[in-house]
Amino acid sequence: MNNETNISSTNTTTCCYCGVGCGIVVNKDIHERITVEGDKNHPVNKGMLCSKGMNLHYTVNDKSDRLLYPEMRYNKNMPLQRVSWDTALDRTAAVFKALIKKHGPDSVAFYASGQCLTEEYYVVNKLIKGFIGSNNIDTNSRLCMSSAVVGYKMSLGEDTVPISYDDIEIADCIFVAGANPAWCHPILWRRVEAAKQNNPDLKIIVSDPRKTQTCSLADVHLQLNPGTDITLHHAIGRCLIEDRNVDADFIINNTNGYEKYHETVFETSIADAAAICGIEESDIRLAASYIGNAKGFITMWTMGLNQSVVGTNKNLSLINLNLITGHIGKPGSGPFSLTGQPNAMGGREVGGLSNLLPAHRNLANENHRNEVEKFWQIPLGTIQAKPGLTATEMFDELNSGKLKAVWILCTNPLISLPDVRTAEAGLKNARFVVVQDISNKVETLKYADVVLPAAAWAEKEGTMTNAGRYIAYLSKITEAPGEALPDSEIICRFAQKMGYHGFDFKNSAAIYDEHAALTEGTNIDISGLNYEILKEKRAVQWPYPKNKNSAGTARLFTDHQFYTPDKRANIVAVSHINQSEALSPEYPLILTTGRIRDQWHTRSKTGKVNKLNQHISESFLEINPVDAEARNIKDNDIIEVQSSRGNVRVKAKYSTDIKPGVVFMPMHWGLILKSDLNRVNNLTNNLVDPLSKEPDFKFTAVEVKLYEKA
Ligand code: SF4
Numbered sequence: 001m002n003n004e005t006n007i008s009s010t011n012t013t014t015c016c017y018c019g020v021g022c023g024i025v026v027n028k029d030i031h032e033r034i035t036v037e038g039d040k041n042h043p044v045n046k047g048m049l050c051s052k053g054m055n056l057h058y059t060v061n062d063k064s065d066r067l068l069y070p071e072m073r074y075n076k077n078m079p080l081q082r083v084s085w086d087t088a089l090d091r092t093a094a095v096f097k098a099l100i101k102k103h104g105p106d107s108v109a110f111y112a113s114g115q116c117l118t119e120e121y122y123v124v125n126k127l128i129k130g131f132i133g134s135n136n137i138d139t140n141s142r143l144c145m146s147s148a149v150v151g152y153k154m155s156l157g158e159d160t161v162p163i164s165y166d167d168i169e170i171a172d173c174i175f176v177a178g179a180n181p182a183w184c185h186p187i188l189w190r191r192v193e194a195a196k197q198n199n200p201d202l203k204i205i206v207s208d209p210r211k212t213q214t215c216s217l218a219d220v221h222l223q224l225n226p227g228t229d230i231t232l233h234h235a236i237g238r239c240l241i242e243d244r245n246v247d248a249d250f251i252i253n254n255t256n257g258y259e260k261y262h263e264t265v266f267e268t269s270i271a272d273a274a275a276i277c278g279i280e281e282s283d284i285r286l287a288a289s290y291i292g293n294a295k296g297f298i299t300m301w302t303m304g305l306n307q308s309v310v311g312t313n314k315n316l317s318l319i320n321l322n323l324i325t326g327h328i329g330k331p332g333s334g335p336f337s338l339t340g341q342p343n344a345m346g347g348r349e350v351g352g353l354s355n356l357l358p359a360h361r362n363l364a365n366e367n368h369r370n371e372v373e374k375f376w377q378i379p380l381g382t383i384q385a386k387p388g389l390t391a392t393e394m395f396d397e398l399n400s401g402k403l404k405a406v407w408i409l410c411t412n413p414l415i416s417l418p419d420v421r422t423a424e425a426g427l428k429n430a431r432f433v434v435v436q437d438i439s440n441k442v443e444t445l446k447y448a449d450v451v452l453p454a455a456a457w458a459e460k461e462g463t464m465t466n467a468g469r470y471i472a473y474l475s476k477i478t479e480a481p482g483e484a485l486p487d488s489e490i491i492c493r494f495a496q497k498m499g500y501h502g503f504d505f506k507n508s509a510a511i512y513d514e515h516a517a518l519t520e521g522t523n524i525d526i527s528g529l530n531y532e533i534l535k536e537k538r539a540v541q542w543p544y545p546k547n548k549n550s551a552g553t554a555r556l557f558t559d560h561q562f563y564t565p566d567k568r569a570n571i572v573a574v575s576h577i578n579q580s581e582a583l584s585p586e587y588p589l590i591l592t593t594g595r596i597r598d599q600w601h602t603r604s605k606t607g608k609v610n611k612l613n614q615h616i617s618e619s620f621l622e623i624n625p626v627d628a629e630a631r632n633i634k635d636n637d638i639i640e641v642q643s644s645r646g647n648v649r650v651k652a653k654y655s656t657d658i659k660p661g662v663v664f665m666p667m668h669w670g671l672i673l674k675s676d677l678n679r680v681n682n683l684t685n686n687l688v689d690p691l692s693k694e695p696d697f698k699f700t701a702v703e704v705k706l707y708e709k710a
Contacts, residue, residue, distance in 0.1 A: 016457040019339030021466025050186035067453035068482025093497035109136035113411035114341025117462030119511040121352040135388030142391040146692040147306040148337035151315025157563030163334035164554040170332035173294035178304015182213035183597040203290035211657035227578035233317035235273035245292030247326025257571040264573040296332020307697040313574035329557030346465035354388035359519040398426030405432035414443035415602040415670030420681035455480035473534035580699035587701035619669040619678040636710040646682035
């Protein structure tokens with residue numbers, strides 16, 4: 001112990017908020033209280049932390065809102081009562097067994113989170129797919145990344161981000177499409193800011209219907225109409241072709257589909273595209289010239305493209321710009337989807353979505369199912385070929401009564417799901433609900449039959465994979481309060497209560513080793529990686545096969561050999577038509593939702609940090625003064641926002657940074673403040689992309705009216 005500072009231990013770990021995955025040094029004092037600082041030796045953040053990361057210790061030191069003991073209610077009308085772990089898990093196992101026996105394995109489901117550690121994801125996926133015999137596991141990552149996953153698979157043959165964070169520093173042009181990394185991925189954006197400072201020739205293009213903080217660095221901001229991204233990407237593609245700024249050799253030797261793409265982008269003139277997008281034709285041409293002149297070109301995107309009813313097509317149309325220019329597999333170039341959550345990518349590595357198997361194997365492929373079955377030592381044919389229920393489908397099927405039980409881990413669907421009142425009706429209708437969480441304030445507790453207290457960040461060890469394929473280790477630094485347990489231990493204990501073998505892991509390292517072994521020989525092979533290497537190197541990019549003296553893989557496709565059957569990338573021509581709900585005289589405005597700088601998801605962690613609440617303390621509706629004045633609404637008036645599904649009441653915030661006809665509301669607030677009238681998902685619709693099943697959060701038809709003068 002250091003007597004002068006009272007520091008009893010110092011550990012390194014990884015931030016648990018966004019997909020950037022910053023390294024953190026945690027000091028613990030003799031009273032078990034921690035403080036945090038950026039890890040100067042970490043390859044991702046090099047010592048920097050954003051406001052959320054910097055204040056992470058408050059969420060650990062303040063345990064006043066923590067779930068401490070398992071609880072259970074014996075019937076729906078009774079209050080929750082404290083019970084032992086054995087009682088809670090025995091009852092849950094008995095109910096699951098009875099439902100599975102009577103209604104089949106698809107009568108139960110697990111709804112997890114991109115904030116779960118990889119080991120937690122691994123065991124829950126193994127449990128339901130390999131032993132219960134259903135594919136009903138999905139996660140809130142479905143709400144943020146699934147369109148990028150499908151886009152990558154269709155174009156590159158694999159769900160993979162091909163670049164490294166270090167490519168940012170050597171790019172000459174970065175196209176940020178539908179993202180506000182200055183607020184939502186701040187440390188990554190600081191690397192972009194530093195790159196721009198060092199290289200004034202670095203051109204930044206931003207497309208977003210809102211003028212966000214990210215736009216302050218932009219050389220051109222394309223303030224497009226919501227839902228017109230594909231038209232914009234096609235128009236840029238057409239300019240690149242007309243200006244002969246495409247890489248003909250790369251297209252001929254390494255891609256399929258260029259002719260159809262050429263035909264598609266020439267269907268619309270640049271002038272017409274500009275009119276559809278609501279931007280200047282000259283700005284489209286300027287953006288295209290920046291891309292055309294670049295030696296290194298990165299496309300960077302997130303929810304603005306993904307959270308759309310045509311999210312897959314938006315992804316494909318953007319990735320096409322990398323493919324036609326040959327900007328992939330070389331320094332400073334490539335598509336780079338930013339993950340919102342810290343471990344959305346790790347969850348997919350273990351197959352933690354309803355349509356996946358471990359190591360990105362395909363559920364529909366019998367050989368892949370058999371490989372996993374043999375590895376898990378279960379009878380061939382146990383794993384079903386049919387995909388399970390996705391996030392929104394689960395709650396729909398709770399409503400229909402086909403799904404009887406749902407186990408919710410580490411996520412707060414009663415704030416985050418679209419058309420949330422329908423989702424809430426599903427939980428009300430559920431026969432049995434298990435809630436596994438850290439907080440005694442999550443809204444789902446109201447519907448829980450069994451509550452399982454989980455250990456939080458710094459109270460358990462494990463790994464996560466960030467937006468750049470960097471796998472990082474998270475240390476256990478302090479004890480969990482009360483009887484809270486690590487999520488993986490809870491799932492393993494339950495699996496053993498169900499009578500299943502293969503869940504007697506001695507620790508999380510053993511789970512990791514099993515997961516890593518199952519990746520051997522796949523595109524995401526990490527069989528050479530273990531906790532010791534991760535602790536030493538802090539963050540390693542996959543693949544990391546064994547016996548190859550690997551140092552990780554910074555950049556994929558350097559040999560232009562893609563993961564498609566013919567090794568060529570697919571330039572997929574897509575329709576530019578948006579399929580969002582139609583505007584009407586009754587609902588003439590487009591509502592788009594998103595994050596603010598200092599809050600995280602549904603505020604169950606950041607909401608308890610005073611410093612973070614000072615940035616923006618309550619929900620609001622951002623509205624252009626033109627739209628506001630037409631409705632007799634002044635800045636700070638309380639307004640009512642109405643869609644065909646519900647309403648909210650929040651303050652109006654005037655802003656000329658948002659286009660007339662578009663309004664914005666943050667996603668973070670919900671029921672915690674006495675009323676659900678600040679919950680934006682009262683308004684949103686449950687339309688989803690037909691391939692990725694990702695919801696259309698960025699386009700809801702609404703009307704706004706004055707409710708109360710300021
Ligand atoms: Fe954490 Fe993301 Fe901030 Fe880094 S940028 S400190 S990972 S919230």
